[in-house]
Amino acid sequence: MHIHIFWDSLSPAGLQVPVVRNISAIFGVPATLDENPVRMMGYVDTRKQVDAQVLLDNLAAYKHRHDIREPVLIVVSQDLFRNGSSSVFGLARESVGGAVVSSARLTNEYYGKAGDDADLIDRLTKEGAHEVGHLFGLGHCKNHECIMFCPDNLDELDGKKKMLCDSCRSDIEETIDMM
Numbered sequence: 001m002h003i004h005i006f007w008d009s010l011s012p013a014g015l016q017v018p019v020v021r022n023i024s025a026i027f028g029v030p031a032t033l034d035e036n037p038v039r040m041m042g043y044v045d046t047r048k049q050v051d052a053q054v055l056l057d058n059l060a061a062y063k064h065r066h067d068i069r070e071p072v073l074i075v076v077s078q079d080l081f082r083n084g085s086s087s088v089f090g091l092a093r094e095s096v097g098g099a100v101v102s103s104a105r106l107t108n109e110y111y112g113k114a115g116d117d118a119d120l121i122d123r124l125t126k127e128g129a130h131e132v133g134h135l136f137g138l139g140h141c142k143n144h145e146c147i148m149f150c151p152d153n154l155d156e157l158d159g160k161k162k163m164l165c166d167s168c169r170s171d172i173e174e175t176i177d178m179m
Helices: 016-027 052-065 117-135 154-159 166-178
Strands: 003-007 031-035 049-051 072-076 080-082 085-088 090-093 098-102
Touching (some): 016 072, 052 072, 052 080, 052 098, 072 117, 098 117
Parallel strands (some): 003 072
Antiparallel strands (some): 080 085
16 A cells, blocks of 8 residues: 655646655655656636646546556646635545645745745645545544644644644554555
């Protein structure tokens, strides 16, 4: 069992290794890093965003064609949305074992602040691990510091720790042991 992380070529360079290592450490599961081979479909020109659900459809087809059974997380730079939301940091579909996270709204620059790679690594780790947690069957957690807490904004995301709470840790260990 391991986690595949596909890093899109337009995503911030030089951050891949620490993000992958952090996500691997949170779950205690090895993770591999590859350039994203999945076609970037779902761009909606009028919104200047990618429909995350369409991208996950393409990921599902890719996983099926290549017989990939382990969880896959795609990291992209394009802003994401899904039906019913103007934007999302990321989205997971447990049924196909695939998730996507975008760096677009995780950068300080998006909010008019000075760029900071450490902040972006922290946020990509937290959001990526959150989506991977869904792929392992975890739901949202009420503990504001847990990776599985669902933040409504960047401040709430920043308030999370790069770890699972005791309850979520117990649930994930049972799930991983069964895989």
